[in-house]
Amino acid sequence: MKDVAARAGVGLKTVSRVVNGEAGVTPDTEQRVREAILALGFRRNDSARILRKGRTSSIGLVLEDLADPFYAPLSRAVEEVARAHGTLLINGSSAEEPAREQELVLAFCARRVDGLVIIPASDDHRYLEPEIAAGIATVFVDRPAGRIDVDTVLSDSHGGARDGVAHLIAQGHRRIGFVGDHPQIHTAAERLRGYRTAMTEASLPVHGSWVSMGSTDPERVRTAIGAMLDGPEPVTALFAGNNRVTVTAVRMLRERARSAPVALVGFDDFELADLLSPGITVVAQDPAELGRTAAETLFRRLEGVHDAPKRVELPTRLIVRGSGEVPPA
Amino acid sequence: MKDVAARAGVGLKTVSRVVNGEAGVTPDTEQRVREAILALGFRRNDSARILRKGRTSSIGLVLEDLADPFYAPLSRAVEEVARAHGTLLINGSSAEEPAREQELVLAFCARRVDGLVIIPASDDHRYLEPEIAAGIATVFVDRPAGRIDVDTVLSDSHGGARDGVAHLIAQGHRRIGFVGDHPQIHTAAERLRGYRTAMTEASLPVHGSWVSMGSTDPERVRTAIGAMLDGPEPVTALFAGNNRVTVTAVRMLRERARSAPVALVGFDDFELADLLSPGITVVAQDPAELGRTAAETLFRRLEGVHDAPKRVELPTRLIVRGSGEVPPA
DNA sequence: CTGAAAGCGCTTACAG
DNA sequence: CTGAAAGCGCTTACAG
Structure with a gap:
């Protein structure tokens, strides 16, 4: 970005404006910046942006096995909702191992995902308390959380x-x-x-x-x-x-x-x-409906809804x- | 981290050493730092770490549909290989739409994933050239890339x-x-x-x-x-x-x-x-074998192997x- | 309309 | 064994 600014003969902030489509740049300046971007092959580094902005626009999904035909549609449904919110999906399989679930969840938290959708493998989720307190929205799906009170979406x-x-x-x-x-x-x-x-x-x-x-x-x-x-x-x-x-x-x-x-x-x-x-x-x-409901619940939290954790139970057929x-x- | 350092009465670097398990900290100092970490509920912010280190330890997987029974095991196999390399998996479904494929790929690149595994939906991937030039390792799987020369893993x-x-x-x-x-x-x-x-x-x-x-x-x-x-x-x-x-x-x-x-x-x-x-x-x-081979090819590149792009064709049965x-x- | 300075939270390179 | 300074690449808050 510094190189782009130098080449275009403008300040850093002006490059930032052009890259983000913000108003307040003369067409002429914008043109010069765009040329410099093209010439240098510049692409904004979202890691830096994220660090500064605070929000990563990503959520984590932990499930048992991505390849299980029951979880695949659930996962896809979560992805679709995330996409509609301009959010990326990181996911991982716990393989039904509690240690692996925790490892994945904490790795996601360290990346500062905005939220988590979890199909738990363990029955004690107190390890999540500091993360939730730190503001990571969390929804459990398919199975309830253990020893913490969070939004949950289950089948009956x-x-x-x-x-x-x-x-x-x-x-x-x-x-x-x-x-x-x-x-x-x-x-x-x-x-x-x-x-x-x-x-x-x-x-x-x-x-x-x-x-x-x-x-x-x-x-x-x-x-x-x-x-x-x-x-x-x-x-x-x-x-x-x-x-x-x-x-x-x-x-x-x-x-x-x-x-x-x-x-x-x-x-x-x-x-x-x-x-x-x-x-x-x-x-x-309806695994897709489970995933969709869980993801929508999550985004409602991210949009600032702060009532008590809810438990939704979907009917079977x-x-x-x-x-x-x-x-x- | 600053707060932890202040509370423990040490410098930032010492906190960093403890968090990363580096040598050169007296047990006594380490103890004080650990107490401060616990008291403050501190968790390292990997976004910042990534920004400084240059490597994100994440890879992106673009496929057609996460929920498709053919791609689910492929995806799971990629995840397992990534996990073995301490790497997180971000993934997305292109829904067979070229524009969506490109949107996902570029979003992953902006997050500076270390590498990409792509099941393409489009037939022209020249848009990837600047990314590849910038060092993002790329492997195509199931279908070949269009108009660029990259590692490819196919079935016969x-x-x-x-x-x-x-x-x-x-x-x-x-x-x-x-x-x-x-x-x-x-x-x-x-x-x-x-x-x-x-x-x-x-x-x-x-x-x-x-x-x-x-x-x-x-x-x-x-x-x-x-x-x-x-x-x-x-x-x-x-x-x-x-x-x-x-x-x-x-x-x-x-x-x-x-x-x-x-x-x-x-x-x-x-x-x-x-x-x-x-x-x-x-x-x-063998979709899992396709995924495994693709991911292993990717990590070989990330470890610095620089021969000409290879095309692997797996037999059918x-x-x-x-x-x-x-x-x- | 434009830009210089400060800062996000870490690690690196260095000095003590 | 320990820490101060600089810097990763952006955005924010502000001034001109």
Whole structure:
């Protein structure tokens, strides 16, 4: 910029004016500055601008896995909102590791992002308190924050799971298995709770062997489902706690196609669910809407809205496609 | 930092030393500084650090759509490599709009990212010349750059499509349709070329109505496929130019299940392709490997490797699952 | 309409 | 082992 000013024979401030399209420069001066910019290949250094202005016009998004088909649309929705606000998106995957979540969040804060959208992997976010106090707006999405009070956008995991399991009960099922993610994950715990609610509301007992929580690794899920199907009180229907479990369940039921058919309802919709035979009945969330709502909440804060932190819960939707309407054997 | 120094009764440089874990501070002094940092809730401002250091330790990734199942693993792979290099990832979706691609790239450059990984939407990248001259390392992936000479990582679209179409020919098909994306997109054009190569190698004519290029919007794809199946020279097999086309083709063939079965091979693998009936035979790329290779190439440049720009072409793999082995009616 | 000075919050290069 | 001065490249607040 100094070089441009020297070459154009003007002051620094005049170059700044031209670069930022501010008024108060004669066409003639502006022309000289523009020529110097072109000749020198000058591009404004936003790092310096940011340092001086205080706002970075960037936000950070921490999620579990960018490549997960559930989070990809969420992430894209956040990006679109950010773009509409002239803001850049920095993101990172926590890989479900609390230490990595914290590392990413603090790295973003050190870059002085204006705000954060977080899908947490940990359950204690007090480490964020100084950052929030320092003015970094923060919204949690998909899962709530632990031990701090911040804006949160969730899906109704409890209600969705209850609806899905009630649907199986309505088809006549009495012995229903639940396979979920690690119980520390809020959504997993809530869905299990929804399952129990539905069973209780129908006065059905829940056999201990019908519930399995843990890694969504296919091997573990297979073992769990195998035990439910071949155990002493074999289930006639399965409720899968998320998309990864559902896919493994579909594979497994396919392989056992010769045995008595087992009904299946999964939490989370996924592409091609309608093309399988039977189509997979699911409790669908709207990940893009989660992302959009979270990002809009964030920007409302950045625009200076200062009421108490809010918790938004988005409804789920049961999509009937066939797999959940298989009657009990 | 000034406040911390004042409170600890030391100089700025000493605070800097403690914050950065540099040697040469007595334990006693360090202790005082740490206490001041804690008391004041001080966090280093990386914007200032960046300005002074010259390197931002961030890279930019521009792709077409973060939410596309093909690009999500690519993006994740880039992130992992960046992470291994202590670098943050900024990303944005071009939505296949050249103006948006350029806007994102220039915004990243203004933030002085150390490097760029670009999946281009445009075919003229001369606008990048000043940035590259200014030292921003750049790698193109999935599609080549236009009118500039830079590192590029591609899949073998031509060879993959040729293999896929040759596979259909080997099953006895003579009338094969090709439905692809917009012909301006390099991969789309290359796959079409692969189709023609395979047909020519088998001395088969290509009827004009067997080729349709354009938007991957389901309505357009349906119309195109309908014309091929119901036209004067009806095809007995289809080659789909990418995952979006394949999915629409699957839906359509499913609906027409009562007519003579049509063979299908698609470019790009997708989740659950094996669970459909029949399973979908595909020419698979490895998007994560594309991303990893591109990012590693980028970091090699950032570490100072200065040979001529390289072009890497990764092989594709034909995965046989059933849909491509349907014989001609 | 234009520009000189100060400052954003750090690090660098140097001196003690 | 420690710190004062200069500077990274901009913008702000002000004066002319």
